[in-house]
Amino acid sequence: MVRASEEDREAIRESVRKICAEFPDSYWREVDKTFAYPQAFVDALTKSGYLAALIPEEYGGAGLGIMEAAIILEEINRSPGNGLACHAQMYTMGTLLRHGSEAQKRRYLPKIATGELRLQAFAVTEPDAGSETTRLQTRAVRSGDKYVINGQKIFISRAKQSDLMLLLARTTPYDALKNKTEGLSVFLIDMRSIGGRLDIKPLEMMFNHHTNILFFEDVEIPVDSLIGEEGKGFRYIIDGWNAERILVASEAIGDGRWFVDRAAKYASERVVFGKPIGANQGVQFPIARSYAHVEAAGLMRDTAAAKFDRGEKCGAEANMAKLLASEAAWEAANACLDAHGGYGFAREYDVERKFRETRLYSTAPINNNLVLAFLGQNVLGMPKSY
Ligand SMILES: Cc1cc2nc3c(=O)[nH]c(=O)nc-3n(C[C@H](O)[C@H](O)[C@H](O)COP(=O)(O)OP(=O)(O)OC[C@H]3O[C@@H](n4cnc5c(N)ncnc54)[C@H](O)[C@@H]3O)c2cc1C
Numbered sequence: 001m002v003r004a005s006e007e008d009r010e011a012i013r014e015s016v017r018k019i020c021a022e023f024p025d026s027y028w029r030e031v032d033k034t035f036a037y038p039q040a041f042v043d044a045l046t047k048s049g050y051l052a053a054l055i056p057e058e059y060g061g062a063g064l065g066i067m068e069a070a071i072i073l074e075e076i077n078r079s080p081g082n083g084l085a086c087h088a089q090m091y092t093m094g095t096l097l098r099h100g101s102e103a104q105k106r107r108y109l110p111k112i113a114t115g116e117l118r119l120q121a122f123a124v125t126e127p128d129a130g131s132e133t134t135r136l137q138t139r140a141v142r143s144g145d146k147y148v149i150n151g152q153k154i155f156i157s158r159a160k161q162s163d164l165m166l167l168l169a170r171t172t173p174y175d176a177l178k179n180k181t182e183g184l185s186v187f188l189i190d191m192r193s194i195g196g197r198l199d200i201k202p203l204e205m206m207f208n209h210h211t212n213i214l215f216f217e218d219v220e221i222p223v224d225s226l227i228g229e230e231g232k233g234f235r236y237i238i239d240g241w242n243a244e245r246i247l248v249a250s251e252a253i254g255d256g257r258w259f260v261d262r263a264a265k266y267a268s269e270r271v272v273f274g275k276p277i278g279a280n281q282g283v284q285f286p287i288a289r290s291y292a293h294v295e296a297a298g299l300m301r302d303t304a305a306a307k308f309d310r311g312e313k314c315g316a317e318a319n320m321a322k323l324l325a326s327e328a329a330w331e332a333a334n335a336c337l338d339a340h341g342g343y344g345f346a347r348e349y350d351v352e353r354k355f356r357e358t359r360l361y362s363t364a365p366i367n368n369n370l371v372l373a374f375l376g377q378n379v380l381g382m383p384k385s386y
Pocket residue numbers: 121122123124125129130131132154155156157158205209211360363364365366367368369370373385386
């Protein structure tokens with residue numbers, strides 16, 4: 001991994017800001033209104049190399065650490081934009097790097113780095129298995145030199161904007177397992193060349209997120225699509241959770257800073273009863289309070305990312321960062337909406353769009369209840385609820 005200095009990090013921030021400045025409010029408003037995919041933005045980010053931040057240099061990436069990836073996503077969300085359009089590549093990279101074979105890395109990573117191949121879909125959730133991942137039912141059955149997949153996945157984002165999909169599927173029936181965390185396997189599927197039938201049906205969501213329901217009907221994939229060992233997939237996915245928590249926290253921090261900046265500016269300019277509304281403590285204090293909370297979450301994120309990059313245990317910090325950042329972003333979103341009065345609801349002010357977008361971080365990729373359960377049970381040692 002390339003060890004970035006503070007100056008390097010500032011340079012990355014500045015550079016991502018410059019790219020984002022080419023995609024103003026009006027671009028994201030239009031994309032949101034038409035439910036379009038922000039292809040031009042994703043292309044610019046790919047071309048800059050920042051989307052390949054976590055791919056090692058030997059495979060054509062930038063070889064940076066989680067702290068730099070966090071800064072990149074934070075700056076995207078601090079702009080009018082949103083990293084949701086393309087963050088999966090960063091979220092899932094650890095699984096491929098840690099558990100993929102050398103042949104898989106050589107085959108895919110250089111092409112992902114250049115954008116020739118898109119790894120933007122990560123399929124875990126099912127209609128009857130959300131938080132309780134070990135209950136998932138989509139089956140992958142070995143048949144000669146192939147696996148045959150049948151089942152359903154729900155809320156799978158960007159499946160239509162991706163060539164590759166990381167899939168968690170069951171290779172041993174639940175009832176046949178002694179240890180219920182085994183029996184799941186991770187596959188890297190090239191959706192351009194599968195046998196059988198994969199139907200991808202878009203879902204209408206609260207905001208522009210390209211989320212789908214997937215139906216697998218005798219989908220055939222080559223055996224070398226398996227990542228690591230069969231049956232160890234849940235373990236591999238868990239290994240990626242700290243990175244994911246840190247990256248989600250960073251997107252929320254970016255949103256939080258956007259809300260605070262917009263709220264403070266508007267509250268300083270809008271005059272009601274002969275003075276700027278921000279002079280009233282009823283308007284000023286919620287903005288100041290959410291600012292403090294966003295910045296505190298930022299410090300927790302920094303601690304988590306630093307530990308992660310040093311290879312130290314960071315489950316507690318990564319989970320706390322995700323919890324604090326998603327709550328702080330939501331608090332800032334409400335303060336910003338309140339400060340804008342009725343204009344907060346008008347599309348042309350962009351507050352309502354970001355408001356809808358930032359609510360996600362409390363719920364997905366993992367609900368804050370389960371983050372609290374991790375802290376309560378695994379860090380503080382209290383009894384388990386599940
Ligand atoms: C916009 C969007 C995009 C998504 N993209 C993807 C994607 O690309 N890939 C993917 O695999 N998934 C994706 N998801 C799914 C997301 O990860 C799940 O929604 C999430 O894991 C929760 O699962 P669930 O919705 O089934 O909730 P459930 O598991 O049904 O839980 C419902 C509620 O009960 C709470 N709860 C459950 N058990 C407990 C307990 N023991 N203690 C306290 N509270 C509990 C939960 O915290 C939650 O609040 C996406 C979701 C959304 C909304």
